[in-house]
Amino acid sequence: MKNKRSITSRKWTDRLVRAFSIFAVAVAVMSMLWVICTVIYYGHRALRPSFLLNPSRPYGIPGGGIANALLGTIAITFGAALIAVPPAILGGIYLSEYKDRRVICSILRFSATVMMGMPSVIIGLFVYMIVVVSSGHFSGFAGSVALAIIMFPVVMRNTEDMLGLVPYTLREAALAMGMTRTRTTLRIVCFAARRGLLTGVLLALSRVSGETAPLLFTALFSDSWPTTYFSGPTANMPVLITEYATNSPFAEMHQAGWGAALVVMLLVLTINIATRLLIRGQADGH
C-alpha cells in the first residue's frame, strides 16, 4: 500500500509518551516522599513524651514542648469549622437545590471562586483590621474567623458537588411521598450525601490546619495554655513552627520546630487517609 506510515515510528512515539508520563509520576511521588522523609528524619528526635505533654517555654529555656500549641491549633481549627460549616453547607444546599435561581447562584458561585483564590495573607490582614484592631487584642478566636473565611467557599462548593451527585429521582421520590422540599433536602438528599459532606469538611479542616499567614495577624503566639482563646494571643502549631525554625538561635528550638512539623504532618495525613477511607465507603454504596 502507498503512503503507509512506519509502524516503528508510531511505536516509538507511544513508548516516548509513556516514558514521559512515568517520569512525571515518579517526580511527583518522589517529591512527596522526600518531604515526608525529611520531616521524619529531623523531627523524630524531638518526639519525647515531655515534648508532647509540656507547654512551650520562652526562648532559651529548655524543656519546652508543644502541648499548648497543639491544643491551640485544635481549638482554632474547630472554632473555624463551627463558624464556617453551617453556613457553608446551607449555601451549598442553595446552590445545588435551587440552581434554577440562576442569577443568585451565579453570583454566589463567582464569589466563592474569587474567595478560594484569595491569598490567605490578605484574609489575615482583613481579620486583623476587623477583629483584632476593633477588639484591641490578638486572639485565637480571630484566628478561627480567618480560617473560617478560608474554609467557607471550599466547603460550600464541595457541598454543592456532593449534593449534585445524588440522583434527581431520589428527590422526586421523596416529594412524591408527600414530603416538603425542606425535609426532602435535609433528611433524604443531605443524608444520602453525608459521607461526601463530611469528607469535604475534613479536607477543608486539614487544609486550614497548616495555614500560617492568617494566624500571624490574628492568633499570634503565646507560651501559655490556650485559655486565652477569646482574650489574647493563643498558641498554635504553624506559628510555633515558623518562629522556632526561623527566629531562634537555639539548636534545641530548631529541633522542636521540626518535631512540631512532624506532628502537624502526621495530623494532616491522618485526616486525609481517614477521608479516603470514607470516600471508599461511599463508593461501596453505603
Next chain:
Amino acid sequence: MAIKISAKNLNFYYGSNQALFDNSLDIEERRITAVIGPSGCGKSTHLRVYNRIFELYRDQRVTGELIIDGVNVLDPQVDVLELRRKVGMIFQKPTPFPMSVFENIAYPIKLHFKLSSKELKQRVEQALRAASLWDEVKDKLKNSGLALSGGQQQRLCIARAIAIEPEILLMDEPTSAIDPVATLKIEELMLSLKEKYTIVVVTHNMQQAARISDNTAFFFKGHIIEYGPTARIFTNPKEKKTEEYITGRFG
C-alpha cells in the same frame, strides 16, 4: 365503571416547547390503565402531571384540568402534600431512601399519620405483606434499604407508597430496570393491588401492557391517539398509527 381520574385538555410545556397537546383521558377506578407509545411521546410527562411532581422544575407548566374525585387538583389551592399522599408514584429506577428497610416505610407514615409505635410496626408489616416482600425482609428490617436486590428495592418502594394509604398508584416504567423474574413478581403484585387501588402504568413493554392492563392509551408525539379496552386496542385498533406501533413497525 366509576371514573377516578379525568384529564381534560392538558397541554404541557417545557419552557417554550409544548410536549402534550390537548390530552383528555378518563381513568377507571380500581383498574390498571397502561400508557404506551414510543420514546419521547409524552407518556411520562402525562403521568407526572397527576401528582404535580413536575412542579419541582420551574420551567415546566401545564394548562387544562385534572379532576380526581370531582376536584381539579391542578388548582393551586389544592394542597400538594395531601395530593401526593393520595396519589403515590413508583419510578423507573428503584429509589429507596438512605435508611433502613423499616424506616423507609415508617418514616413517610410518621409524616402523614400520628400512630403509636405498635400501630406503626403493624402498618409497616401490612405494607410489606401487601407488596409481597415481608417474607424476604422480615429478618433484615434494620438493614439498609439500599442493600436489597433491585426487584426487592422496587417492591420496597411500592410498599412505601401504599403504606400512606393512597388511592391511586402511578408507575413510570416500574420494571424496565429489573430482571425478568422480578418483573413477573411485580406484575403479579400489580394485579393484586388493583383490587384496592387505581393504577396507571407507563410501559415500554407492550407484552406487559397486554398482560396486566384493563385499558390502554396510545400516545404519539404528545397526542393521545387512541384509548380503549386493552383487548380491543391490541386486537382491533381503530387508528393506523396504533396498529403500526403495536405490530412493531416503529417505536
